[in-house]
Amino acid sequence: MYVTLDFESAADFHTPAVPVAKSVIKQVANGQSLFFEGDTANYLYKIKSGVLRQSRVLPDGRTQIISFGFAGDIVGLPVKGYHHTNCDVLETAELELIPAKILNDPATSHPAKSDLMAYAMEEIAGMQDHFMMLALKTAKEKLASFLLTVSQRSGRELGNYTEVSLPMARTDIADFLGMTIETVSRQLSELRKAKIIAVDGTRTVVILDHDMLQDAAG
Amino acid sequence: MYVTLDFESAADFHTPAVPVAKSVIKQVANGQSLFFEGDTANYLYKIKSGVLRQSRVLPDGRTQIISFGFAGDIVGLPVKGYHHTNCDVLETAELELIPAKILNDPATSHPAKSDLMAYAMEEIAGMQDHFMMLALKTAKEKLASFLLTVSQRSGRELGNYTEVSLPMARTDIADFLGMTIETVSRQLSELRKAKIIAVDGTRTVVILDHDMLQDAAG
DNA sequence: TCTTGGCCTTGATGCAAATCAAAATCCGAA
DNA sequence: TTCGGATTTTGATTTGCATCAAGGCCAAGA
Numbered sequence: 001m002y003v004t005l006d007f008e009s010a011a012d013f014h015t016p017a018v019p020v021a022k023s024v025i026k027q028v029a030n031g032q033s034l035f036f037e038g039d040t041a042n043y044l045y046k047i048k049s050g051v052l053r054q055s056r057v058l059p060d061g062r063t064q065i066i067s068f069g070f071a072g073d074i075v076g077l078p079v080k081g082y083h084h085t086n087c088d089v090l091e092t093a094e095l096e097l098i099p100a101k102i103l104n105d106p107a108t109s110h111p112a113k114s115d116l117m118a119y120a121m122e123e124i125a126g127m128q129d130h131f132m133m134l135a136l137k138t139a140k141e142k143l144a145s146f147l148l149t150v151s152q153r154s155g156r157e158l159g160n161y162t163e164v165s166l167p168m169a170r171t172d173i174a175d176f177l178g179m180t181i182e183t184v185s186r187q188l189s190e191l192r193k194a195k196i197i198a199v200d201g202t203r204t205v206v207i208l209d210h211d212m213l214q215d216a217a218g
Numbered sequence: 219m220y221v222t223l224d225f226e227s228a229a230d231f232h233t234p235a236v237p238v239a240k241s242v243i244k245q246v247a248n249g250q251s252l253f254f255e256g257d258t259a260n261y262l263y264k265i266k267s268g269v270l271r272q273s274r275v276l277p278d279g280r281t282q283i284i285s286f287g288f289a290g291d292i293v294g295l296p297v298k299g300y301h302h303t304n305c306d307v308l309e310t311a312e313l314e315l316i317p318a319k320i321l322n323d324p325a326t327s328h329p330a331k332s333d334l335m336a337y338a339m340e341e342i343a344g345m346q347d348h349f350m351m352l353a354l355k356t357a358k359e360k361l362a363s364f365l366l367t368v369s370q371r372s373g374r375e376l377g378n379y380t381e382v383s384l385p386m387a388r389t390d391i392a393d394f395l396g397m398t399i400e401t402v403s404r405q406l407s408e409l410r411k412a413k414i415i416a417v418d419g420t421r422t423v424v425i426l427d428h429d430m431l432q433d434a435a436g
Numbered sequence: 437t438c439t440t441g442g443c444c445t446t447g448a449t450g451c452a453a454a455t456c457a458a459a460a461t462c463c464g465a466a
Numbered sequence: 467t468t469c470g471g472a473t474t475t476t477g478a479t480t481t482g483c484a485t486c487a488a489g490g491c492c493a494a495g496a
Contacts, residue, residue, distance in 0.1 A: 056346060060436065062354045066346050079343040080336075103335065117321065120338040125297040127345045128274060128284050134352040135396030136280045139453065170474065178353030183453060185475050202462065202474065218278070357483070388444065398484060403445050420444065420492090 023112065024097045034076070034087040034095075041078030043097045046112065047071050050093025051154070051167045054085040055175070065176035067130075068168060070153040074112075074119050078103070091167040134178045137218060142177040143187040144216035147197065151207055162207040170202075191216065241330065242315045252294070252305040252313075259296030261315045264330065265289050268311025269372070269385045272303040273393070283394035285344075286386060288371040292330075292337045296321070309385040352396045355436060360395040361405040362434035365415065369425055380425040388420075409434065 025048065028034065034045060037056060045052070052069035066085050069075045075087055078100055102110040133142055147164060155162040166173070170181040177184070188205075191197045196213050198206040207213055243266065246252065252263060255274060263270070270287035284303050287293045293305055296318055320328040351360055365382060373380040384391070388399040395402070406423075409415045414431050416424040425431055 056350060058350060058354060058436070062350075064346075064350050064353050066349060077339050077342060079339050084343045084346065106332070114324070117335055117338065120335065120342065121295050121297050124295060124338065124341060124345065125302045127342065127349075128282075128302065131284060131345075131348065131352065132274060132276060132280075132282050134349065135282050135393075136276060175353075180454060181474075182455085182476085186453090189475070218276075399444075400446085400485085401483060404483095407445070 023099075023110070025094060026097055027092065027094050028089050030089055030092045032089045034089065035083045036086045037084055039083045041076060041081055041083050041100045043100055044074055044076040044078075044112075044116075045069075045087075046074045046096040046098060048094035048096060050089065050095075051091040052093060053088050053090050053168060053172060055088075056085050063175045064178075065168075065172055067126075068150075068172075068176070074098075074116070074123075076100075077116075077120060077123070090172075139177075139179055139183050139187050140190070140216055141218040142179065143173075143184060144191070144213050145218070146173065146177060147191075147205060147207065148213060148217055155207070158206065162210065164205045164207060166203050166205060241317075241328070243312060244315055245310065245312050246307050248307055248310045250307045252307065253301045254304045255302055257301045259294060259299055259301050259318045261318055262292055262294040262296075262330075262334075263305075264292045264314040264316060266312035266314060268307065268313075269309040270311060271306050271308050271386060271390060273306075274303050281393045282396075283386075283390055285348075286368075286390075286394070292316075292334070292341075294318075295334075295338060295341070308390075357395075357397055357401050357405050358408065358434055359436040360397065361391075361402060362409070362414075362431050363436070364391065364395060365409075365423060365425065366431060366435055373425070376424065380428065382423045382425060384421050384423060 023046075028050075034052070035041070047069050049071050052073075052075055054066040054069065054075055055063055056066055057063050067073075067075075068090070069087075076083060078084075081100075081104075096112075098110065098112050102108045102113050103116070133145055137145065150166065151162050151164045155164045157163075168176075170184050174181045174184045188197070188199060191213070192199050194212070196207075196209045196216065198208055200206060241264075246268075252270070253259070265287050267289050270291075270293055272284040272287065272293060273281055274284060275281050285291075285293075286308070287305075294301060296302075299318075299322075314330070316328065316330050320326045320331050321334070351363055355363065368384065369380050369382045373382045386394075388402050392399045392402045406415070406417060409431070410417050412430070414425075414427045414434065416426055418424060
């Protein structure tokens with residue numbers, strides 16, 4: 001059960017002669033929703049720690065995960081003032097709340113403001129990579145690429161191996177990669193049988209052979 | 219055969235006390251290339267008329283069309299100073315060349331500068347729509363959605379019908395939608411047999427029943 | 437007009453992943 | 467620790483799209 005948060009009262013603005021917007025750091029627990037598609041965008045969120053999930057849903061219920069957000073990412077860039085995805089917390093996160101109004105008002109200064117354009121352009125490039133993935137890769141290549149990406153973003157070195165925690169459910173992985181949970185599961189099993197990865201419980205994967213995984217990613 | 223253009227000499231900058239970058243309008247013919255993946259980004263291009271194609275190619279040769287650019291679009295947003303797609307002209311275009319340097323230097327002013335952030339955010343939203351298309355839709359839904367989109371961007375009203383010209387080859391449509399040319403062709407034929415569209419030559423489609431096409435788009 | 441070559445369409449077949457269906461496992465609550 | 471529901475895995479079957487293959491169309495040039 002997801003609960004939507006209201007940060008309206010969280011920011012405590014002053015209005016000096018030269019407006020300088022302030023940021024607030026908030027911790028948000030697993031399972032909470034930051035915003036929904038169509039909401040007025042009050043804040044952008046810079047992730048200090050934790051994992052977020054951005055998704056969109058077609059009228060008939062088909063779901064696409066747009067991105068998983070890790071530490072360093074900024075989520076919630078609005079279009080014409082509105083959010084265009086849903087955003088939920090998968091792993092309790094520390095977030096820097098950046099007032100969305102800094103985007104509209106050229107006179108308002110904010111430490112994060114100059115980063116935003118660069119971040120937007122990087123996000124565009126990242127989404128193009130995701131296109132290649134969705135349109136051109138096989139199920140095995142998709143899953144291998146996904147594991148490599150998550151490992152780069154939040155993997156823990158463990159001697160020769162890398163431990164990757166997957167805070168998202170198989171459904172989320174499937175909806176991110178454009179395939180079914182059964183196919184996700186089967187491909188994980190095949191990588192496990194090939195000794196490329198080991199699976200510990202359902203939410204932890206250890207990369208045993210990074211080179212083989214890279215090959216599998218195409 | 220594509221030819222790359224060099225606009226280095228096109229812009230004629232002065233360096234006044236308060237730098238104000240100038241734009242130049244250029245006409246570029248069908249078949250020319252504006253830039254390639256990896257090129258240093260000297261300009262962004264605002265499309266006044268015509269059609270552009272942005273693409274990326276995997277090492278093994280598989281191609282993904284990232285977007286088709288129509289009048290009003292801005293293409294060539296760089297990442298860390300470099301272009302991350304190839305860009306070719308499909309239909310002779312009038313382009314406003316916007317110097318990329320205005321992105322880096324906060325002191326430089328330019329009429330288009332304030333638009334760029336808004337445009338970047340809209341592009342992100344547009345790419346998310348494309349995700350839904352690639353990952354969730356069937357071949358028939360993809361092609362119907364594609365025709366509707368092109369019709370919105372560059373369709374001509376013809377009484378009750380809408381005439382849509384397709385300046386791109388079947389290969390481009392296929393590489394944009396993540397399918398093969400054979401499947402594109404088959405789906406076009408089915409829409410034609412269902413009297414939803416009429417096909418005139420290979421590059422012109424007339425939408426006969428907009429509602430049915432919308433249904434087919436899912 | 438005939439030829440050539442590049443697209444595009446249509447047809448036949450194969451395969452990767454979806455769907456349908458159980459069984460196994462995980463994990464939080466009592 | 468056991469229980470029970472949710473999630474994940476595995477198996478059997480179907481299917482939509484890719485692949486392989488052939489033929490048609492159209493424009494440019496001989």
